[in-house]
Amino acid sequence: MIFTIFNLQAKTRSIFGVAALCLAFCSGCATDGSRSTLRSSATSHEVTQLHLLSFPTAINLDAIPGQDGVAIKVFAGNSRRPKPFALREGTLEILLFDGLLKSNPGSKPEPLKTWSFSILDLRRHEFKSTIGVGYELTLLWEGARPTRGRATLLARVELSDEKTIYSTPNPITLNAN
Secondary structure (H helix, E strand, O other): OHHHHHHHHHHHHHHHHHHHHHHHHHOOOOOOOOOHHHHHHHOOOOOOEEEEEEOOEOEOOOOOOOOOEEEEEEEEEOOOOOOOEOOOOOEEEEEEEEOOOOOOOOOOOOOOEEEEEOHHHHHOOEEEEOOEEEEEEEEEOOOOOOOOOEEEEEEEEEOOOOOEEEOOOEEEEOOOO
16 A cells, blocks of 8 residues: 555656656747847837936035025936936937926926037036936026026937927925025
């Protein structure tokens, strides 16, 4: 009886062993034959997202009391890549609006100040970190100080006449001076 149970367990083990080997050799990576993975890596440097990070308030950048600018970081990204990457084309612009931007369809508010950076200009501001490549910018508003107690920053990169990528609006608070 003990021999029969042992023999049954050995047969069961060998059946499971053969099944495991079959699964190991028959499974693996598969592809549908399309070239979608090649296409996605070829366009992985195409900018589809722009992220602007800033302090929640304006900062004082000189010895004279009062806020006179902002310090920001900008990251370009793509939904197919986990890390931000360097911009390779276009012009990065940072727009400063007086007050908070409202989403009114058809309204196009004029920026109070616009800073423009070519790809060559951006290289001086580029940094690399564990999350990817970004740009660190310190911007003075030089006489174009917002007056409403709040301002909005927006980043955009114009890649062509038909394609412009925008960051989400980033509100900042100003001290009343």
